[in-house]
Amino acid sequence: MALEIKQSLKLGQSLVITPQLQQAIKLLQLSRVELADLIQKELLENPILEENASEDPQEAKSEENTSERSEKALEQENHHDHTVDEVGSKEGEFKEPADFDWENYLNSFSSNDYKGERESIASSDEQPSYENFIRQTESLQDHLLWQLHLGSFDKREVAVGTEIIGNINEDAYLTTSCEEIAQKTKEELHFVEHVLARIQEFDPIGVAARSLTECLLLQAKHLVSDTSKIGLLLNDYLLDLERRDYHNINKKTGFSLEEIQELARLISSLDPKPGRPYSPDNAQYITPDVYIQNTEDGYLITLNEDGLPRLQISNLYRKSMMKGASVNGDTKSYIQERLKAATWLIKSIHQRQRTLYRVTKSIVKFQKEFFDHGVHCLKPLTLKEVADDIEMHESTISRVTTNKYVHSPRGIFELKYFFNSSIQMVEGGGVASEAVKAKIKDMVSGEDAKRPLSDQKISDLLKHQNIDIARRTVAKYREVLGIQPSSKRKRRFP
Secondary structure: OOOOOOOOOOOOOOOOOOHHHHHHHHHHHOOHHHHHHHHHHHHHHOOOEEEOOOOOHHHHHHOOOHHHHHHHHHHHHHHOOOOOOOOOEOOOOOOOOOOOOHHHHHHHOOOOOOOOOOOOOOOHHHOOOOOOOOOOOOOHHHHHHHHHHHOOOOHHHHHHHHHHHHOEOOOOEEOOOHHHHHHHHOOOHHHHHHHHHHHOOOOOOOOOEOOHHHHHHHHHOOOOOOOHHHHHHHHHOHHHHHHOOHHHHHHHHOOOHHHHHHHHHHHHOOOOOOOHHHOOOOOOOOOOOEEEEEEOOEEEEEEOOOOOOOEEEOHHHHHHOOOOOOOOHHHHHHHHHHHHHHHHHHHHHHHHHHHHHHHHHHHHHHOHHHHHHOHHHOOOEOHHHHHHHHOEOHHHHHHHOOOOEEEEOOEEEEHHHHOEOEEEEOOOOEEEHHHHHHHHHHHHHOOEOOEOOOHHHHHHHHHHOOEOOOHHHHHHHHHHOOOOOHHHHOOOOO
8 A cells, every 4th residue: 555645634722822821820930039030031131121220209108008009009900901811810811912003002001010019018127037148158078177287287197187078978977988098098097097086086076987876975075084884875775775765774784774864865965967067058048929917907918029120111122113213124023022022021020929919818818817826727728719719720829829938927938838638527627737737746745755645646636626537647747747656755764
């Protein structure tokens, strides 16, 4: 049978996502820092866009009342002359006009159409406290090398010491053997061990240890003169110490229970990872995207856009699109293309902020009892409930709550924190999983140390509080909270 090429027509439906819609969807899921970076990138690449750095005195005065600005700017945005359909709405998508009347459009499109809905809290006392400056942390290797070069070491010792320090990990443990260091530096083994012993006297105490036991013993030597008993416990009875089975240690060693208890307390005060204070990771501080304030009229929602540039269309290029401007065809076509991209960016950012506001407002409505009374009153909440409330798609709610944080009277939370699965109640209804976790944490913190609550006991106690939860679920939540099993929480001695 011969193969041949034929042309045929086929009718079908397909979904085409325009570049403008893709951009709007992308902006929804960006964090505040990522959004600021994207705006700066667009300012560099698009000559039509520019930052409006001027401050209008009347505008600055109006910002003193953030509640009125926020409500009017965001609630009335749907009636704005140049507002396009909501991204992610159930009606459809971005609708790009087929043909622009650029002169009329630019005459009506004010430079201040997008001011970033810049919100500022009236009083700085209401804002969360942050560190003003973050310095770069000195690395552990730098700290050790500094001590090495200031000490009374000769050139051979410095060379071996540098090799040893280079093989110390971030927890302050030596990751190679003395034999390998001796082979690499072409020195005698006893010489390498001599230098290692001196480095183990450096700060932090316990540095350059080759095992957990050695690390703890190095620290114990600075606290007690005789570490023989501590060494015995660490070498042979570490598992019993972890289980707090002091009777077994007493039976096998002959140490008194009081002495074992004192040694256990000393060991528990030692640091198994002495290098942690010199971790190279800098602290990352969270900047809230939204503020929620408790006022006499209810909860006030304001957007945090400090540091986000105010975007506007360049007046220079605006004039070049007016009738009578002496601009050739190719240049005018390029300006039109970049102008369209600029206006869509401004609208996309505006819609992102409005959507973030609406989602936060809906969350506050559903979780009002949480903001009033705390985590124990957190309700089960799904993306669909918020989506139906503000008439948007669930995927839009998921995107806009990703990497977004809110500062509230109860603390700083990720927006996704307020979406919880439901735990069934004995007499009907449901309770949020986070509220159940809080109850478990409270139970464990108030338990008798000599008789800690088992997972089954916690499950039974919760059922008495009308919460139907299985023992396995309790165990899962306990592990999420970082709480040890009852066998490891048990204290045989006060």
